[in-house]
Amino acid sequence: MAASRAGKLLAVIGDEDTCTGFLLGGIGELNKHRQPNFMVVEKDTPTGDIEEQLRLFLSRKDIAIVLISQSIADVVRYVIDAHTDPIPSVLEIPSKDAPYDPSKDSILRRAKGMFSAEDFR
């Protein structure tokens, strides 16, 4: 596991297509405990599962970035807001049914008041 010591991984939490796409991009890995660094979320996946998996990703030392679809991020907003460490960083990505909405992004909300609406045109 020398490679994972030097480099850190990206994790993905999203619907099936998002995960497939990113895995084809080449970020998927199973660590030595056969734990994946991605999670496929369906419409009927319970919130508790998503929350647990997100917390697991956030506490793993070998994951530097967590990509999460914005629609799923809304469901577990409280976990993301409570996570104030810089690493791993949580990045919200749009899913194919929901375009990117900057007003819901946790990180941008922290800097609320520092930019005006015209920056988003």
Place this chain on the structure above:
Amino acid sequence: MWRNVKCKYCFLGQIIDYYLLLLYIVLLHLKMSSHDRIDIFPSRMNLTIMKTRLKGAHKGHSLLKKKADALKMKFHSILRKIIEAKQLMGEIMKEAAFSLAEAKFSGGDFSHVVLQNVGKAQMKVRSKTENVAGVKLPVFEHYEDGSDSYELTGLSRGGEQLSRLKKNYSKAVKLLVELASLQTSFVTLDESIKITNRRVNAIEHVIIPKIERTISYIITELDEGEREEFFRLKKIQQKKEVIREAQEKVRKDWEKEKEAREVFASIPSNHVPSMLDDKEDEDLLF
């Protein structure tokens, strides 16, 4: 249900908060009205020491303010970059999702194949630190490691779309790594700006007034000491004056007595003056 419980405790909590706030304000007021200064002995040397400390505090305050300004500038520039990058990311993700749909259309559903064949990641990130105005910001650098584990997927059908899909997603990953590194430095900067501002305010509102109060206390004590000294000298002078006058008076009385005795002593009892005495007569002056 959860909200109802919260409301009940909300009200009680509000009452408690109110009283705690009141208590805090009362204590603060008490603390402020007493002598909130540094406890040292009021001597001239300590006065110089305190003055030096005050100068040091002023200098530290202006330096920290400059640091906070530099950090704030960097913060704004990172924020702007993040907003731009997020826009870009939205578009790239749309494109990637579109190419995924295309590939699925022509190549069938390969999701299962992909999800099962996970092995080693090819795209990894390394973290480096960048130093901005004394703050270490983490920065991610992405690098490729190993070969493409999905080389054989899509050989049966839809290979071209699949390879285009792979390219799109790897482009998206690269952009996302940059975005993530901007985001981490953003969060770190936010924290350090808050800390620096807190320190600036602490120096301005707590440390400098404390030192100034100490200095004015020492000066008042020294002045009072001088006045006491002056008064003491004056009193001693007065006392000496009184003693001296008393001594003078005693001496004068004593001398008068002595004179009187001499006068009596120089006059013999039966002496009658005659012309035949060999006594010198006083000169007659006309």
